[in-house]
Amino acid sequence: MMELYEASYWATKGESILDEAREFSTHMLELYSTHQHAQLGPADEATTLGLASYTLRHPIHRSLPKFNVKSYLGISHGGSTKHSDEEDILIDLARLDFNVNQSMHQQEVVQISTWWKELGLAEELTHARNEPVKWYMWPLAISTDPKLSEERVELAKPISLVYLIDDIFDVYGSLDELTHFTDAVDRWDVTSANQLPDYMRKCFIALHEVTNQIGYNVYKRHGWNPIPSLQQAWARLFKAFLVEAKWFKTGELPSTEEYLKNGIVSSGVQLVLVHLFFILGRGLTQRNVELIGGENPPVISSVAKILRLWDDLSATDEEHSTGNDGSYLDCYVKENPGSSIHGAREHVMEMIEETWKQLNNESLSPTTPFPLAFNRAAHNLAKMVALMYGCNEVVDQNQSAPRLKDHIRSILFESFP
Structure with a gap:
């Protein structure tokens, strides 16, 4: 559903199907964010629910990754969720890249x-x-x-x-x-x-x-x-x-x-x-x-x-x-x-x-x-x-x-x- 929502922002003039896709996916993601909160465990809540809300606020086609990298990683890799060694290495590289570029x-x-x-x-x-x-x-x-x-x-x-x-x-x-x-x-x-x-x-x-x-x-x-x-x-x-x-x-x-x-x-x-x-x-x-x-x-x-x-x-x-x-x-x-x-x-x-x-x-x-x-x-x-x-x-x-x-x-x- 998040992928459908993201794709809908590539709508072009003269078409309506992606407009309908955005309306539908927005509604479904909002329902999920609002009503599924109680069904998620603490570990999932920091990722699944957080990413759904994040996607609604920051569709890739209208957002600047450099401005959102901290909040994205905090949501997708934060909390108590256990990560693989490969994921930990990528997160460390992201931190290093951010700090070098910041300088x-x-x-x-x-x-x-x-x-x-x-x-x-x-x-x-x-x-x-x-x-x-x-x-x-x-x-x-x-x-x-x-x-x-x-x-x-x-x-x-x-x-x-x-x-x-x-x-x-x-x-x-x-x-x-x-x-x-x-x-x-x-x-x-x-x-x-x-x-x-x-x-x-x-x-x-x-x-x-x-x-x-x-x-x-x-x-x-x-x-x-x-x-x-x-x-x-x-x-x-x-x-x-x-x-x-x-x-x-x-x-x-x-x-x-x-x-x-x-x-x-x-x-x-x-x-x-x-x-x-x-x-x-x-x-x-x-x-x-x-x-x-x-x-x-x-x-x-x-x-x-x-x-x-x-x-x-x-x-x-x-x-x-x-x-x-x-x-x-x-x-x-x-x-x-x-x-x-x-x-x-x-x-x-x-x-x-x-x-x-x-x-x-x-x-x-x-x-x-x-x-x-x-x-x-x-x-x-x-x-x-x-x-x-x-x-x-x-x-x-x-x-x-x-x-x-x-x-x-x-x-x-x-x-x-």
Whole structure:
């Protein structure tokens, strides 16, 4: 039954049989977890019942093994159950692997935190987010190969700048300043930044330096100059941020179609995955470079749509009060008179599930143009979204999933006992 439940998450667009399989297997596993508790002995309870509940909370296709390895081993190999010598050896190897990788990740965090501190922008922009360790969790989830340590550090830098620039558009800049900021990035002209406020000028210089350094490293490793593509990705992101700033400052809500088309870009997913594509250096052909720099190929737009919609769901949990925060849900309510935020949330959840099916289509397609490593990384980014935005914290009335800060502490600072 657990295997049927796991398989159901590979549903693709246009089919219903796996949807029915998920509904059935979920119901059966919930019944088992609820009503079979008394029939299990103490030894079995730590494994059979625990694994059933764990599977419901963490389906493999939507979960990140690195983030759950401790809890999984604690359930599947914990308690008083006797293990074979082979199982004990594997558990010991898992502990050793976790602790060795943790040491490496700690070094990566030090590198990123040092770089971020030396930028000095967090001290100047005191109302902007200042969470480099949290932002590092994105590349940690996306690129899991231990050999990609340098690549994770590189990817963390543009991700950090996306957060900072988002706060500049949301909190600091006037519409006129943001327009000039966007124009300077679009022309990629450092001298034009001299006319900007000092914090914008410093941000653009940091953006320029990070892009050039990544470009140099990619050319050195893979013989391809990615800077034109990276510049284009940054310009596209800035323009999407500017569109949202205009909507917010004028108090106008766009149609759901307009909002989502722009929101897929402003999510930052395309920018991150474009950087990742060149950093990984696999599948570097002119056709793929043109595809990834174009109008968001499906493997990117699907992940971006999932992130945008989860982000808006998270925002309505914490911020929604006036119905004018500019989320997809507000646009939906405006566009559908008589609907409620609750109804909008249900609609968005359905959209997220359908978008996962689209991502499955891309993952399973034999004609996908991008290499397997890139597609897996994009899939990992989608898996990380719900965890990053805290949308899965409450599992049921009696069980809460670890929050992101708990995962950070477990992965980076607590050794495997």
